[in-house]
Amino acid sequence: MQPYELTLTDAAEAIAGKDLSPVELTDSVLRRCEETEGTLNAYATVTAEAARSSAAQAERDILAGRYRGPLHGIPFALKDVIDTSGVPTTAGSRVWADRLPTRDSAVMERLTAAGAVLVGKTHTHEFAYGLVTPQTANAWHTDRIAGGSSGGSAVAVAAGSATFSIGTDTAGSIRVPAALNGVVGLKPTYGLVSRHGTAPLSWSLDHVGPITRSVRDAAPVLDAIAGRDLRDPASIVSPNLHRGRTGSAGLGGLRVGIPRNHFFDNIAPEVEEAVRTAVEHIVELGATPVDIEVPLTEHLLPTLWGHMSPEAASAHEHHLSHHADLFGEDVRTLLEAGRLIPAGDYLRAQRSRTLIRRVWREMFETIDVLATPTVARTATGRGQSAVRWGDGSTETVTDMYVRLTAPANVTGLPALSVPIGFDDSGLPIGLQLIADQLAEPDLLRVGTAYETAHDSSGHLGMRGRPSDSGT
Numbered sequence: 001m002q003p004y005e006l007t008l009t010d011a012a013e014a015i016a017g018k019d020l021s022p023v024e025l026t027d028s029v030l031r032r033c034e035e036t037e038g039t040l041n042a043y044a045t046v047t048a049e050a051a052r053s054s055a056a057q058a059e060r061d062i063l064a065g066r067y068r069g070p071l072h073g074i075p076f077a078l079k080d081v082i083d084t085s086g087v088p089t090t091a092g093s094r095v096w097a098d099r100l101p102t103r104d105s106a107v108m109e110r111l112t113a114a115g116a117v118l119v120g121k122t123h124t125h126e127f128a129y130g131l132v133t134p135q136t137a138n139a140w141h142t143d144r145i146a147g148g149s150s151g152g153s154a155v156a157v158a159a160g161s162a163t164f165s166i167g168t169d170t171a172g173s174i175r176v177p178a179a180l181n182g183v184v185g186l187k188p189t190y191g192l193v194s195r196h197g198t199a200p201l202s203w204s205l206d207h208v209g210p211i212t213r214s215v216r217d218a219a220p221v222l223d224a225i226a227g228r229d230l231r232d233p234a235s236i237v238s239p240n241l242h243r244g245r246t247g248s249a250g251l252g253g254l255r256v257g258i259p260r261n262h263f264f265d266n267i268a269p270e271v272e273e274a275v276r277t278a279v280e281h282i283v284e285l286g287a288t289p290v291d292i293e294v295p296l297t298e299h300l301l302p303t304l305w306g307h308m309s310p311e312a313a314s315a316h317e318h319h320l321s322h323h324a325d326l327f328g329e330d331v332r333t334l335l336e337a338g339r340l341i342p343a344g345d346y347l348r349a350q351r352s353r354t355l356i357r358r359v360w361r362e363m364f365e366t367i368d369v370l371a372t373p374t375v376a377r378t379a380t381g382r383g384q385s386a387v388r389w390g391d392g393s394t395e396t397v398t399d400m401y402v403r404l405t406a407p408a409n410v411t412g413l414p415a416l417s418v419p420i421g422f423d424d425s426g427l428p429i430g431l432q433l434i435a436d437q438l439a440e441p442d443l444l445r446v447g448t449a450y451e452t453a454h455d456s457s458g459h460l461g462m463r464g465r466p467s468d469s470g471t
Contacts, residue, residue: 003028004160008217011163012070015062022062022073025163026055026117029075033119033161040137042146042155044080045088046120051075054117061115070220072115077162079153080121081128082208083197084108087118091199092126092135094326095319105197106229107166107208114224119162122152126331128168128201129312131176131401137382139181140427144379147177147401153211154181164221168198169207171304172375172405175417178211179374179430182419184447185211186218189438190412191236193222194229202311203234205304205409215418215447222440238438251449252286254442257367262297263404266389268377270423275373278420278431278450282371285449290367295359297407299352301399304406306341306349313338353410360411364436369446374417374430375401408434416443418450 003011003025014020030048037043058073078084081091083101085108090096104112111118123135125148133151138144139158146155150167154177157165167174169187178185186209193208200206210221229235258279264272283289313320313335319327320335327335363370380387380397388394395403408415414437417430431450435442 002032002160004032004163006163007213008070008074008164008220009214011074012072012220015073016067016070018062022055022058022117023052025073026051026075026119029119029161029163032159036159036161039142040139040155040159042122042136042152042159042161043077043120044090044092044123044152047087047118048120051117051119058115058117068113068115069224071111071224073117075117075119075163076111077119077122077153077156077165078108079128079150079165079167080124081168081199082107082166084118084121087121089121089199091128092124093328093331095323101197103197106194106231107225108197110225110227111166116224119156122150122156122162122165124152125149125173126328127199127316128170128173129331129334131172131398133177134382138379138427141379141425143382144427145180145382145384147180147379149173150185150211151177154178154183154185157181157183157211157213164213164217165211166208166221166225167211168201169209169409170201170205170308171402171409174207174209174211175374175405175415175430175432176401178417179419179432180379180428182422182428183211183213184215184218184419185209185417186222186440186443187408187415188222188226188440189236189238189414191232191234192226192238192414192438192440194227194232194235196229196231200315202308203315204307204311207409215416215444215451218416219444250286251282251446254287254369254446255290255367256282256287256446257290257292257363257370259294259370259372260291262294263372266376266391266393266395267373268423271373271375271377271429274421274423274429275371275431279371281454282446282450285453287446292363292367292370294370295363296356299356300407300410301403303349303352303356303410304402306345307353307410309334309338310341310346311338313341357411360407360413361436364439368435368439368442370434372432372434373404374432375404378423378425378427378429404432413437414440414443416447418447420450
């Protein structure tokens with residue numbers, strides 16, 4: 001096994017035990033990046049020289065007894081909507097083509113303090129407003145989409161050109177690409193991770209979170225980046241982030257909700273079979289199954305778009321007025337449409353969201369975790385715009401991918417995507433776990449128990465070296 005193939009947890013243990021050098025690990029990851037970038041194009045910018053310098057400093061600090069914890073000396077990638085001083089942050093747009101931030105984002109500050117080593121900035125759908133990331137290929141089949149908008153971040157982790165990465169999630173943009181590339185994606189509770197220094201899309205829906213190879217890996221990254229930050233008005237304090245976190249196999253006492261509506265409507269048979277089997281395994285580990293009717297599902301997508309469209313248009317009002325021609329056609333169309341939404345509709349969406357949040361919080365009085373597919377089907381072909389279902393209905397690729405992830409953004413509740421296998425085409429399938437506010441430990445408990453029992457370990461992106469096949 002090459003160092004780039006290690007999970008964060010395994011690499012951190014080797015570094016702490018002085019069995020692996022941060023320089024050796026970083027060099028391995030950078031070599032892997034050179035091998036895969038021509039095919040996958042996960043990165044907008046690779047900071048190889050700075051990464052090697054940071055790794056050398058991490059090695060000196062560790063040898064001198066100044067070990068900072070499990071991220072010290074670990075190479076990571078940052079989505080190209082998150083500011084890094086002296087490194088271009090373009091958000092995948094010609095609007096920001098020459099932008100060079102002079103200050104770090106809150107997330108970058110925290111990761112630097114933890115001793116992590118930045119490898120580069122990963123591609124995103126323009127200004128994180130899309131579910132495709134057209135620049136980047138899927139890590140398993142290069143003729144399929146990477147998913148978005150954190151597509152580059154997920155592909156880098158799956159391929160081994162980053163040990164972990166950071167993405168953003170407004171309607172599923174961490175979990176969708178994680179599911180499509182066979183890695184773990186965690187969208188934390190709204191406000192748990194500061195968005196200061198991150199390009200806004202929809203202020204009331206935007207989240208920042210980790211993408212990793214295992215659920216165990218997600219925990220130390222979340223620990224490093226979570227915390228109150230007065231520069232983000234939505235930032236909250238997390239009093240019990242470690243509550244319930246365990247690597248044990250048992251799930252006794254935990255109630256897992258199995259939805260009988262919405263989440264299994266119009267999904268690929270292979271996805272449904274894999275998810276239901278995974279839930280059965282979770283029950284075998286001691287969880288109690290609870291059949292549940294999820295409330296107000298018919299209002300979820302209208303409420304999501306009722307917030308995201310006008311908020312995105314407002315965030316980019318100056319760009320639309322002065323540089324509209326620099327946007328890609330798909331994003332420009334969405335932004336211009338958002339300008340047309342009346343204030344009354346926006347207020348109605350807010351009222352709807354208040355009601356949805358209330359009844360979902362009530363639902364979590366009867367369950368601890370809701371288990372669903374992450375997305376309705378595996379990665380579509382690049383350039384495909386719609387899917388047709390068995391009942392004869394059609395759905396846009398965007399609506400299809402956002403349909404099952406949007407509820408966690410509307411409610412602000414934490415959600416985790418865990419890889420659980422492959423379809424007949426060899427494409428990864430994801431299980432989504434949603435929990436109550438600040439119940440990330442419950443998500444990590446379930447996800448860790450599942451991957452431990454089934455040796456899945458979120459390491460799907462390394463098995464068979466997906467990007468090497470070029471298929």
